[in-house]
Structures are given as C-alpha cells and as structure tokens.
Amino acid sequence: MQLTLYTSPGSGNAYKVELLLRLLKLPYQARAVSLVRNENLSAEFLARNRFGQIPVLVDGDLVLTDSHAILMYLAGQYPDASGHEWAPLEPALLARIMRWLSVSANEIQNGLAIPRAVKLLNWPYDYAQGVRMGYRILGIMDDHLAGREWLALSHATVADLACYPYVMLASEGGIDTSGYRAVRAWLERVEALPGFWPMPRLPGLPAVPLMPAPPRG
Numbered sequence: 001m002q003l004t005l006y007t008s009p010g011s012g013n014a015y016k017v018e019l020l021l022r023l024l025k026l027p028y029q030a031r032a033v034s035l036v037r038n039e040n041l042s043a044e045f046l047a048r049n050r051f052g053q054i055p056v057l058v059d060g061d062l063v064l065t066d067s068h069a070i071l072m073y074l075a076g077q078y079p080d081a082s083g084h085e086w087a088p089l090e091p092a093l094l095a096r097i098m099r100w101l102s103v104s105a106n107e108i109q110n111g112l113a114i115p116r117a118v119k120l121l122n123w124p125y126d127y128a129q130g131v132r133m134g135y136r137i138l139g140i141m142d143d144h145l146a147g148r149e150w151l152a153l154s155h156a157t158v159a160d161l162a163c164y165p166y167v168m169l170a171s172e173g174g175i176d177t178s179g180y181r182a183v184r185a186w187l188e189r190v191e192a193l194p195g196f197w198p199m200p201r202l203p204g205l206p207a208v209p210l211m212p213a214p215p216r217g
C-alpha cells in the first residue's frame with residue numbers, strides 16, 4: 001500500500017481525509033499544494049483533478065478526488081483493525097450516512113466553509129448569505145443531535161468526520177456556535193474518539209467578529 005494525500009494547510013476538506021487516515025492508522029505521505037500560489041491550477045495538478053481542488057488521494061494506480069468519495073473508499077478498502085465500522089454498506093445505514101455527506105458538501109460547505117474562505121482568503125462570495133445558511137444548518141444539526149450522539153448512526157461514522165471540520169472552524173468565518181449546545185457536545189465527542197488527531201491550525205489568522213446568531217424558535 002502506497003498512499004499519497006495532496007492536501008493544503010487550513011483545508012477542512014483535506015483534514016477530514018487525513019483524520020480518517022490517522023484513525024485507521026494508515027501510513028501515508030502528505031504533499032502540500034499551495035492554493036495561494038495557484039499550484040492547484042497547474043497542468044500537473046489538473047491532470048490529477050480536473051476540478052483543481054484538494055484533497056486528492058493516490059493509492060497505487062488509483063487517483064481519487066473529492067473528500068467524501070475518499071472517505072467512503074478508505075472506510076471500505078481499509079477496515080478498521082478495531083472492528084469499528086466507519087461506513088457500513090447496508091442500504092438503510094448507508095443512506096443515512098450519505099444524507100450527511102450531502103449536508104457536508106452543500107449546507108456546511110456553503111454556510112460554514114465559504115464564509116470562512118471569504119474572511120481568510122477573500123473569496124468572492126456573498127458573505128451575508130453564507131452566514132444565514134451557516135446558522136440555519138447549525139440550528140438543524142442542533143435539533144438533530146439533541147438526544148443522539150452521532151449524526152447518522154448510533155456510533156461515529158464518516159458522516160461525523162465529514163461534517164466536523166467546518167463546524168469546528170466556524171468562528172474563523174465569524175459564525176458563533178456557542179448557542180448550539182448539542183452541536184458543541186458532538187464536537188467534543190468527535191475530539192474524544194480514540195486516536196483523534198487535531199487539525200493543525202493556521203498561525204496568525206485575523207480576528208473575525210462573530211455575527212449575531214438568529215433567535216432559536
């Protein structure tokens with residue numbers, strides 16, 4: 001097995017893959033791709049991923065793109081030696097996991113990751129609209145997590161790993177998670193997983209003022 005992960009410092013999408021690699025105790029080589037220097041748009045990188053995005057995982061001859069696709073691949077290809085099932089394939093269970101991978105790719109990406117990218121990288125997106133989406137998904141997640149421990153199943157799955165990074169990083173985009181108690185407790189549960197690896201944080205980030213959260217109904 002020869003695993004190479006193309007990643008970038010500060011990327012929650014790359015971190016979620018690196019987190020699963022570490023939880024599974026899989027050896028891998030990390031190759032940093034600078035988004036600031038547009039290395040993701042080089043011909044060499046575009047040949048690996050036409051979307052020009054990290055993460056990309058190379059496993060021997062196989063080149064895989066998209067964090068959620070990679071999570072599913074790793075969970076299926078390299079079962080956890082402890083017996084923990086990160087992505088059971090029974091249709092009814094898989095559907096629940098896929099539901100939250102979709103939330104990660106849409107509501108969390110647009111509502112939590114994009115406002116952060118606007119603040120940290122000056123990405124040209126509508127900040128106020130992103131923040132509205134961010135607080136909406138936090139409210140939905142908080143209701144969902146009230147009385148349950150994990151997003152998809154009764155144990156931690158790739159759904160939790162997929163959604164964790166940008167919820168944890170929300171304040172870097174000016175989104176305040178302090179009023180979302182069930183979400184905060186879930187973040188702590190993820191961080192208490194055996195073998196959890198905290199995301200290396202970018203040094204010297206600007207302090208982003210927290211936008212007021214809407215009242216909870």
Ligand SMILES: N[C@@H](CCC(=O)N[C@@H](CS)C(=O)NCC(=O)O)C(=O)O
Nearest residue numbers: 011012013052053054055066067068
């Ligand atoms: N759906 C993709 C999104 C990946 C993504 O947005 N990656 C960002 C970094 S977090 C990126 O490479 N952006 C560069 C660009 O889009 O030009 C995934 O989940 O992997």
